Amino acid sequence: MQRLANNKSPDPVDVEVGSRLRARRKSMSMSRIFLAEAIGLTFQQIQKYEHGTNRMGASRLQQIADVLNVPPTFFFDGDAPVTQNNQDPLSAFVASAEGSALARSFSKIESKALRRRIVRLVEELVRIAPTEVVSSDSSL
16 A cells, blocks of 8 residues: 555654664663764664664665674564554563663673573563563662
8 A cells, every 4th residue: 555645654664673673772772873973874863763763775774784794584574463552571671761772781691501490580581470560669
């Protein structure tokens, strides 16, 4: 279905590509400024790509993929049609402040055995208390 010329809302495909761009950039602890300078743009242009406001051409997508060290296909999910409502949960998590911080910290752990133990701990926490909410006034 073609988008009407007078429709001001971003295309769902552009929103999805932008969301994946943002998630990958944040997972690498890369600023918009750094990415923009690496490909000769302004950080505002990167921001517009991330929000789906502006579309990326194929060559620009390839440039960004190169800087982010992913194939261009990373920005598209081959298993499901792209819509605003089916954003990859992992991408959404990594794009969040908590997910980004967790990914950065976890990636600094060199011991594979320790990483496996942490994963088992989190899986066990989810199993025993999947809906428990920690109150905001409690400290960890």
